[in-house]
Amino acid sequence: MDRDSILKRLTVLDFLAVDLQLYLDSHPDCKEGIKKYNEVVNEADGLREQYENLYGPLFSYRSYSKKDQFNWTDDPWPWEMCFNFDIAEKEAEN
Amino acid sequence: MWIYEKKQEFPVKIKTQNPALAKLIITQYGGPDGELGASLRYLSQRYSAVTPQSKAILNDIGTEELAHLEMIGTMCHQLSRDLDPDEIKKAGFDSYFVDHGCGVYPASAAGVPFTAAYFQSKGDPLTDLYENLAAEQKARSTYEYLMKMTDDPDVLEPLRFLREREIVHFQRFGEALEGVREYLDQKRQFVMPMPESMKDK
Amino acid sequence: MADCTPFDKTITVTKLAQAYVPIQKLCTLMEPTQALLAGTVFPELVDIYK
Structure with missing residues (x-):
């Protein structure tokens, strides 16, 4: 992936995490929300490492x-x- | 504490300069309903919040507003780069320019410098949340007025994003309000013990 | 997920002189890139301007 594509995907994922995190602040028991949040964070982590390496x-x-x-x-x-x-x-x- | 991540929350890439528009958009940087005020409001209110959820919401939305502040500053910077004196005068940008050049300075569209008088932190958890609900609506309206002032898609995209964030923030503060109300009414049991000062309310 | 409504249409009012905002329930999430463009991942919170 080129720089713009990695940065775009990372921006998208981090934004998802922020919006989900705000939702979880007022819905701390939402299991489905937590599952989705963790999935997003996991993918973002990998991509962040890729971006920083390059x-x-x-x-x-x-x-x-x-x-x-x-x-x-x-x-x-x-x-x-x-x-x-x-x-x-x-x-x-x- | 705060950590800075070296990227924008939403990309800002404005290809056409427009100092007249910069003069308007700066109001969301340092104006009465702008992101700096929002950020300081929520981050200041955190200290007297009573439920863990409302503390988190004030903390996290206050933090997100700093990211929005960065977007607005970026927009003004990109809109006002590489100008010549004629463009500056024609755009009505000259009064800002003589005090700040093409730099970014927290002030309203009318040129009033930022002041803490633009927000309140009342120390009362209900009052603070009502203040915040109103603040998010004021910001939404301001973004709508700003969007009426331009056709440039490079500018409209970030403004549209920021406007929608205000709507989401309103919803979160509304949810926090319910939690605080329940807490103060003692209708539910909370893991967090009620501090002495809040009893017999 | 067929019958998921993202909020209750009735609110329990406990007293006068208060404002009530319905609590959101998680139903569906938007596709990620669309979510960034729209400004939220929750379709029920999207309010299109103009």
């Missing part, structure tokens, strides 16, 4: 620094155009 750390003090230089500081940063992927390869515009 494109650098996502966290400043939790990610391994795998190169000789501390590449946490590397461009681009998320507020820059080129960091972001195009969301609009629209599967279905509503």
Whole structure:
């Protein structure tokens, strides 16, 4: 997978986890919700590792620094155009 | 504590500059119903929350609002990059520009700098949740007004996302409200023991 | 999952001068990429503007 595809899938999965997590905050006993949440986290974990191996750390003090230089500081940063992927390869515009 | 993950919650990639629009969108950065106010409101209210669920919801939504703050800042930054003085004047961006250049600064669309007066943390768990329900509606309305101000799909997509998040947050605060009400009415048994100060309410 | 309604249409009101928001129940989830575009993974919470 190329960078944009990995980042897109990771963004999607992490968002799912956030929305599910908020739901679980007020529905702590929902077994089905928990199951789905754990599935999402599991897939996201694997993808996050893949992304970091190829494109650098996502966290400043939790990610391994795998190169000789501390590449946490590397461009681009998320507020820059080129960091972001195009969301609009629209599967279905509503 | 907070950890920063080096990616956006929702991608922001705006191909066309539009300083006039930046001047409006900045209101969700530092304006009365914007994400900075939302974030500080919920994160401040956490401390006097009474049920574990409402503490979690205040904590987590407060945290998500910081991610939204980043999206808004990014949008304003991308909308106002590489401008020449004529564009700046024509767009009505000049009054912002002389104080902040093309930088991002927390203020409303009218130019009022951010203030904690935009939110309340009343220390009363019910009052705080009602404040939050209203805040989410105000933010939703603001996103709707902002969406009326542009046709650019690169801008509309993130705005649409942010608007929907407000609706979801409203629902979560509504659920938290029910939990807090039950707790204060003592209609259910909770694992968490009631602190002395809350008895005989 | 056939008859799943994502919320009860009646609310138990316990007192006056209160606001009540129905509690959501989990029924279906949206397809992941659609969920990101829509802004939520829960179809019953989607409110399309315009």
